[in-house]
Amino acid sequence: MTFEQDGFLDEARNIASEQRARYADLFGLARDCSRLAMKITTLLPGATSNAALVASAPFARAVAHFRAPSCWQSKGCPSRR
DSSP: OOHHHHTTHHHHHHHHHHHHHHTHHHHHHHHHHHHHHHHHHTTGGGOOSHHHHHHHHHHHHHHHHHHHHHHHHHTTOOOOO
């Protein structure tokens, strides 16, 4: 594999694996929170009252924003400071 073929992909996979190993407890917590949030999100289509709709829309958006960095990192897109 060369840089011309894979770009930063090979390096990113290594970094993602290292981060998962180094911060396993945090990734576990994020996974557990994500699972709970997704279970709650499956209940949102049943919202029929105005109050439930007003509460469910921001919740669904917050879940999406919470899951995005975790999904991004798991696909090999590292976050470096």
